[in-house]
Amino acid sequence: MPTGVALREVRKLLFDAAERVLLRDGPSGLTSRAVTTEAGCAKGVLHRHFPDFDAFLAEFVLxxxxxxxxxxxxxxxxxxxxxxxxxxxxxxxxxxxxxxxxxxxxxxxxxxxxxxxxxxxxxxxxxxxxxxxxxxxxxxxxxxxxxxxxxxxxxxxxxxxxxxxxxxxxxxxxxxxxxxxxxxxxxxxxxxxxxxxxx
Missing domain, CATH: 1.10.357.10 (Tetracycline Repressor, domain 2)
Structure with missing residues (x-):
């Protein structure tokens, strides 16, 4: 289980990547693969920290x-x-x-x-x-x-x-x-x- 600090770092990495993808490609281009590719990490990283992609997006928006x-x-x-x-x-x-x-x-x-x-x-x-x-x-x-x-x-x-x-x-x-x-x-x-x- 990651520490709180590590989780905050992963969230920041993924949220910042999601923002860049959203601004560049719009909502239709915002997929879990696009986010993890933009963040430079494996797709599994996102799913290890969030139950699914919509849960990730909800936390990103908030x-x-x-x-x-x-x-x-x-x-x-x-x-x-x-x-x-x-x-x-x-x-x-x-x-x-x-x-x-x-x-x-x-x-x-x-x-x-x-x-x-x-x-x-x-x-x-x-x-x-x-x-x-x-x-x-x-x-x-x-x-x-x-x-x-x-x-x-x-x-x-x-x-x-x-x-x-x-x-x-x-x-x-x-x-x-x-x-x-x-x-x-x-x-x-x-x-x-x-x-x-x-x-």
């Missing part, structure tokens, strides 16, 4: 969703600095240029993966629901600082920003949108609630 805690903390820390629209543009661009945008079609593509995720993640799609929480928390902080209107409904604005950004970045094979386009989208959604107190 691991990537949990990694958003660091992004969320950085965005909350940015409250009161720069501009609200600039901070949101940077956060959304970083989010959707990461593996996040590729996880959504993966979850949609695999019925068994969705079923397994429901036990740990009862509502929404991992990553997107975390992203909405991250954006809503940031907007609430800016509202508390007076940089957006006190009546601003951050719980409604956050999914509007995430959903629209997801549509902009959804074409994995195309050219990602320029920062100016993302900023224009952000301005159109939050422009009505911004206050003149920004630096």
């Amino acid at each position: 691991d990537r969703a949990q990694r958003m805690d660091e992004q969320a903390a950085a965005l909350r820390h940015a409250a009161g600095t720069g501009t609200v629209a600039g901070n949101l543009t940077d956060a959304l661009t970083a989010l959707f240029r990461s593996v996040a945008v590729a996880i959504v079609p993966l979850v949609t593509y695999r019925d068994e993966l969705r079923a397994r995720l429901r036990t740990a993640w009862p509502a929404g799609v991992p990553v997107l629901t975390e992203a909405c929480t991250m954006i809503a928390s940031y907007l609430a902080a800016e509202r508390d600082l007076g940089r957006i209107a006190p009546e601003a409904d951050v719980e409604a604005l956050a999914p509007m920003l995430i959903g629209t950004a997801h549509l902009m970045f959804a074409d994995r094979t195309g050219t990602p949108p320029e920062a100016e386009a993302v900023r224009a989208m952000v301005d159109s959604i939050i422009g009505g609630v911004l206050r003149d107190t920004q630096g």
